[in-house]
Amino acid sequence: MTKKGYKLTEAHKKAIGDAQRGENNNNWQTDIKDMSIGTIHKRVRMIKLKPVDGKCEYCHKVKSKYGITKLHLVNIRDHYYTLNPDDYQYMHPACHIEHQNISREKRKSQLDYWLRQQTINLKSK
Numbered sequence: 001m002t003k004k005g006y007k008l009t010e011a012h013k014k015a016i017g018d019a020q021r022g023e024n025n026n027n028w029q030t031d032i033k034d035m036s037i038g039t040i041h042k043r044v045r046m047i048k049l050k051p052v053d054g055k056c057e058y059c060h061k062v063k064s065k066y067g068i069t070k071l072h073l074v075n076i077r078d079h080y081y082t083l084n085p086d087d088y089q090y091m092h093p094a095c096h097i098e099h100q101n102i103s104r105e106k107r108k109s110q111l112d113y114w115l116r117q118q119t120i121n122l123k124s125k
């Protein structure tokens with residue numbers, strides 16, 4: 001389906017460009033890029049309500065080991081901010097720190113695994 005000698009007008013080229021951009025990045029992502037982390041959290045708090053039983057979604061207790069009942073809204077996707085409520089959990093400040101350390105460890109072990117795979121690939125060549 002080639003159109004020989006068919007010249008695209010500047011407006012047409014722009015329209016194609018815009019359509020492709022729309023495909024790759026939907027408006028939703030563009031929006032979130034313009035949002036501050038505070039705004040994102042505010043938006044998520046509106047769609048993801050605090051657990052009614054007041055339980056932390058990390059340790060499943062009302063009180064943390066320090067006796068704190070306050071719950072923080074935490075991004076569990078390694079700070080890949082979205083407006084998806086499934087990417088967030090309410091947890092105690094102490095559990096938040098613990099979660100962060102665990103995800104950091106996980107990231108490190110993932111990197112180690114990836115590097116090992118790369119080495120294996122090189123050796124087998």
Ligand SMILES: [Zn+2]
Binds near residue numbers: 057059061063064092
């Ligand atoms: Zn907790």
